Amino acid sequence: MPDPEFRIAVRPAEGGTRIELAGELDVSTAAQFQRAADEIMTAAGDVWLDCSNLTFADSSGLDALTRAAKALRAQERRLVLTDVRPMVRRAMDVMQITDLFQVE
Numbered sequence: 001m002p003d004p005e006f007r008i009a010v011r012p013a014e015g016g017t018r019i020e021l022a023g024e025l026d027v028s029t030a031a032q033f034q035r036a037a038d039e040i041m042t043a044a045g046d047v048w049l050d051c052s053n054l055t056f057a058d059s060s061g062l063d064a065l066t067r068a069a070k071a072l073r074a075q076e077r078r079l080v081l082t083d084v085r086p087m088v089r090r091a092m093d094v095m096q097i098t099d100l101f102q103v104e
Contacts, residue, residue, distance in 0.1 A: 080101070
């Protein structure tokens, strides 16, 4: 059974910032992600979001990702999602937000 505890790790990376998410990004954890995203808006460069340990994302969590992507785009920066699990990718497809992100 996946670990439902949500964790965020933010690290500097070459050319920007790397954020690692683990657990479930949902209505109860979206604000926590938003706070972390707000903090990196003042940093330089692109943002890579490692989703390899993100087990679930609901509409609230995906809305927080969308807001971060739009804010970065306004600064001519990118939000790049890496290692997106199929379940999360399907939710992004259903919400028709996939094209807001670069997915690797």
